[in-house]
Amino acid sequence: MWRNYLLVGLRALAKSRVYAAINIAGLALGLAACLLILLYVRYEAGYDRWMPGSDRAFQLQTFYSATETGGEEMKLQVSSIVAGRALAKDYPDQVERRVWVRGFSPVVIQDGQASQIEKLRMADGNLFEIMDVPFVRGSAATALPDAHSIALSESEAKRRFGDVDPTGRTLTIVDNNGPVDYRVTAVFKDWPRNSSFSAGAVARFDLEAQFADRRDQLTAWDSQSGWNFYRLRAPADAALIMSRMPAWEKRNIPDYPGGGRRVNPGDYQDYRLVALPDVHLGEAQNSGPTPGNDRATVATFAVIAFLILGMACVNFTNLATARASQRAREVALRKVLGASRGQLIAQFLTEAVLVTAIAMLLALAAVELLLPSFNAFLKADMQLQYLGGDGWLGWIVLLTLVVGLLAGLYPAFYLARFEPAKILKANKSVADAQGSGRLRNALVIGQFAVSIGLIICTAVIDAQTAYARTADAGYVRDGLLQIGNIGYKGVDGRDQQVAEQLRRVPGVVAAARTQIAVDPDNNSISAIYTGPSAGDQVDVGRYGVEPGFFRAMGMKILAGRDFSEGIGRDDATTPYPLDRAAEQAFAQRGANVVVTREAARRLGFANPADAIGKALYASLSLDEFGRVPITIVGVVEDARFRSIRDPLQPIMYNMQRNGFDSLVVRYEGDPAAVREAAERVWKRNIPQVPFAARYADDIVRELYDREAARGQLFAAFAILAVVIGCLGLFGLAAFTAERRTKEIGIRKVLGARTVDIVRLLVWQFSRPVLIANLIAWPVAWWLMRDWLNGFDQRIALTPVPFLIAGGLAMAIAVLTVASHAWHVARTSPVRALRYE
Structure with a gap:
């Protein structure tokens, strides 16, 4: 039939x-x-499910709610070091392993040649005890035995050592403590693309030594600079921990000084344990190891x-x-x-x-x-x-x-x-x-x-x-070259020489170092400022720049003036690491600042001109010195450095001489010629650090x-x-x-x-x-x-x-x-x- x-x-x-x-x-x-x-x-729904035991691997995420001081709502995959440690300490019966991971691309020296490893991850423990990836050489148990060991991905090992077995070889990483030798102990297979975490290499480091020059970051609940990963004894333990999270936050998070009063981050900051397979399509899409999805x-x-x-x-x-x-x-x-x-x-x-x-x-x-x-x-x-x-x-x-x-x-x-x-x-x-x-x-x-x-x-x-790609961002994208890698230890202050020499290159109109630039990798620095009284408090972004930054970015000054080398109060530089005497002197002297239009509006000034000469107050990390007097000397147009999906951040710029992350160059004429000239200047001054420069147009295009x-x-x-x-x-x-x-x-x-x-x-x-x-x-x-x-x-x-x-x-x-x-x-x- x-x-x-x-x-x-x-x-x-x-x-x-x-x-x-x-x-x-x-x-x-x-x-x-x-x-x-x-x-x-x-494929999108199957992220990380290829990994054995992925249902027991969790990430601690930080959620910020909007505050009455103007702080923006944020959903971050990163979390503070102290939060990660406290959670593991308080739940020993549920947490089997905890590792804090830092993601950055420092200079790596091999056989005297400087280069970089894409997606180098620095972990304070054996990450492979949480993330079970297959190995080509070695094993998860022996991959990172001590604080100076490093495991390479298969492609990175081949790129650096060819077909030779790299185990036992040495790579030198230039971090905050200068050059540190790391021994290659294992080679793992390349992380699959459908992973919420990926790495070209994973190095194990001594967390205490790494942050010896900035001990405050080990105890600061508001400092999110890495990812906390956990391996729980059972998947159901996450629900138990989350049910007790509000009480845990109240018990652990201390007050800190802000705007002349005590502030508790727990009032606007919440933590969530998210299973690794749920990270890619989760709520938190900022500051992730890999791009997420909706x-x-x-x-x-x-x-x-x-x-x-x-x-x-x-x-x-x-x-x-x-x-x-x-x-x-x-x-x-x-x-x-x-x-x-x-x-x-x-x-x-x-x-x-x-x-x-x-x-x-x-x-x-x-x-x-x-x-x-x-x-x-x-x-x-x-x-x-x-x-x-x-x-x-x-x-x-x-x-x-x-x-x-x-x-x-x-x-x-x-x-x-x-x-x-x-x-x-x-x-x-x-x-x-x-x-x-x-x-x-x-x-x-x-x-x-x-x-x-x-x-x-x-x-x-x-x-x-x-x-999004063509909207007025408050700065001029055309003719803007952005140079990175100036914040590494190996630069040793020579970035100032590079900036000075770049200003003399034919075709270069202006060059300046800065803490903020186009698409700043979700890096956000903020502080609470108040008016003459202790009343209205506003959360404003705070970034250091050097004179000439606004000209280099093509930003319009709406009222007042730019920073000047000849005016001592413009300089807000303080020694780093922290110096108590210098902090006290700075607190007594105060500083001049330049704010954006949005920052002036939130501070209560209807027109940019109304803000000029007005006094504000801010708190330093050491509350014992009281409020620091701040005077507004200029107002510039708002600049959107991040995606237009993110809220426009009100910004206060202060002039400083160190601690920069990028160098921006305004040029006219042939872009390729200017870039080649900039690279020659860089290699002449900082040959041991790779030259990394991108055009602002390319950065914005990739952003969308x-x-x-x-x-x-x-x-x-x-x-x-x-x-x-x-x-x-x-x-x-x-x-x-x-x-x-x-x-x-x-x-x-x-x-x-x-x-x-x-x-x-x-x-x-x-x-x-x-x-x-x-x-x-x-x-x-x-x-x-x-x-x-x-x-x-x-x-x-x-x-x-x-x-x-x-x-x-x-x-x-x-x-x-x-x-x-x-x-x-x-x-x-x-x-x-x-x-x-």
């Missing part, structure tokens, strides 16, 4: 090749898109996958019901010869599954061909495995059956209900049977509503990304690469949705025109022109598109409004993308139908009247 069903199905497909081609192509496109998106969704975005793509697949199924249903006139007599004759309704339903469902199976084979071929490019585009490592624990074969078979049954279910029941007496007696078709036309119109409306919605989302995402990639994915799926919709529309137009051949002939005999016939057919298929706009517009508006609200600075949601999407969908639908309608309308009435 099933063999007969299969043969009949193949013959039916061979008889209607156009119908078969449209159905198979539409389903193949839908299935290919669905498989690619589901691969991506599974759970809502991944869920959105999953919905899109099924919407596109649903559109392909709609095509099958529409074409099958429209083609009912060609199968009516077949059904009638089968029933007369004894076929039951159940057998007919089984026959048509078999045909639907057969078409889906053929489409699935084509879709799998397309996925195999597209997957390398898809991986390269998303910087992922997705694989389509058919067998094994992660195999897709079972899901593919299930998807084929489900899609085949869903697509063919209604046509099967619809065709099987025909009454043979009515069909054979009248020799008529039932293509216009009651309800079939309405259903097809409803399905077409749904298809185009999805297509229009995706086009709108694509347009809005693209416009917001373009706006994820948004751009998301927009391009939406565009690709929108195009695919439109193509699938047009395939179905073309098929419906062809069958509708064929069904109305006689009507068209009569209309032409009675004087209708070809244009009139085309207009009639086009209007029939234009109405569903117009109705689809009424559905798609409010849904897309709601989704895009919510997405845009995630940006601190955003475009206005105007009617333009909605009108463009609606017009584009209408134009595509009209062209799809008109091309076939024109061909039918030009047919001779004689041939049309001979039809049937």
Whole structure:
């Protein structure tokens, strides 16, 4: 019986090749898109699940709530050293291992040559006892036996030592204590891309020695400079710890001086233990070892996958019901010869599954061909495995059956209900049977509503990304070169020489060192400032710069003046490490500062000019010296150094002579020539530290690469949705025109022109598109409004993308139908009247 069903199905497909081609192509496109998106969704949801025991590995995260002093809400993956230690100490029965990890890229000296290791992680314990990664040489237990051992990734070991066994070799890392030798003890396999943590190398260091010159960071609850990782004895222990977290915070977090009063970080600071597999799509996306993703975005793509697949199924249903006139007599004759309704339903469902199976084979071929490019585009490592624990074969078979049954279910029941007496007696078709036309119109409306919605989302995402890259950031991006690596121990103060010599390079307009620069790796420094009384307190970012910084950045001074080398009170430099006598002298003398427009506004000044000469007060780390007098001597335009997703930080700049992280260079002329000249200056002064320079335009472009990639994915799926919709529309137009051949002939005999016939057919298929706009517009508006609200600075949601999407969908639908309608309308009435 099933063999007969299969043969009949193949013959039916061979008889209607156009119908078969449209159905198979539409389903193949839908299935290919669905498989690619589901691969991506599974990949994103599967972060860190490759690691044995990942359900027992946890990260301690820090959540800041907005404060009455203007402190911004932040969700950070980093946490303080003291918090990590205190949690492990208070829960010894639950915490099996704890390791604090610092992520940075110091200078590494090998055979006298200086270089850097991308993603070098410094840990105060054996990280591999928490994160179970496979090893090429050595093992997790012996990888980091002491404080001067280092394990390299397989690719880093090959890059540095080739095929030679690197274990036992020495690498010198230049950290806060100067050059320190580390012995290579193991080589681990490269961290998989679907990991919330990754490393090119992991070195174990002595935490106390590392922070010997800044002991305050070991006990400061407000100093988050690394990640605390834990291995719990059981996954359920995390829930126990979290249930006691509020009491733990209250018991452990002490007050500290701020703005002339005692402040407790626990009032606005909370800690959460998050399982490693939940980090990538978790709430905290700032300061992570690797870029995270948004759970809502991944869920959105999953919905899109099924919407596109649903559109392909709609095509099958529409074409099958429209083609009912060609199968009516077949059904009638089968029933007369004894076929039951159940057998007919089984026959048509078999045909639907057969078409889906053929489409699935084509879709799998397309996925195999597209997957390398898809991986390269998303910087992922997705694989389509058919067998094994992660195999897709079972899901593919299930998807084929489900899609085949869903697509063919209604046509099967619809065709099987025909009454043979009515069909054979009248020799008529039932293509216009009651309800079939309405259903097809409803399905077409749904298809185009999805297509229009995706086009709108694509347009809005693209416009917001373009706006983010080109919006006025408060500084001039063009002609700005940013040089890093000036904060390392090996620089030894020679960064000042580099800055002075760069100012004499032809083409260089200005150069200055700074603690803040474009995309500062989530580094945020803030302090609480008050007015003349101890009343209004404001949390303001505080960063050191040297004279000439505003000119180098192209920042506009709105009121007052810039810093000056000739005015002693402008200089806010204090010795580092901490010097109590110098702190006391500075507290008595005070300093001049320059603030941004937003900082002046939050401090209570309506106009920038009103802030000039006004006195403020700040607290130093040593509260015993009281409040430090601060005088505003200048107000500059707000500068957005981070992504426009982050709130604009009000900033107070102070002039200093050390402790900088970057050097910014304003230039005119050939960028390559200026960069080469800057590199020569660097190597002449600091040859042992690698030269690292990037153009501000490149930094900003990379900052929004994820948004751009998301927009391009939406565009690709929108195009695919439109193509699938047009395939179905073309098929419906062809069958509708064929069904109305006689009507068209009569209309032409009675004087209708070809244009009139085309207009009639086009209007029939234009109405569903117009109705689809009424559905798609409010849904897309709601989704895009919510997405845009995630940006601190955003475009206005105007009617333009909605009108463009609606017009584009209408134009595509009209062209799809008109091309076939024109061909039918030009047919001779004689041939049309001979039809049937």
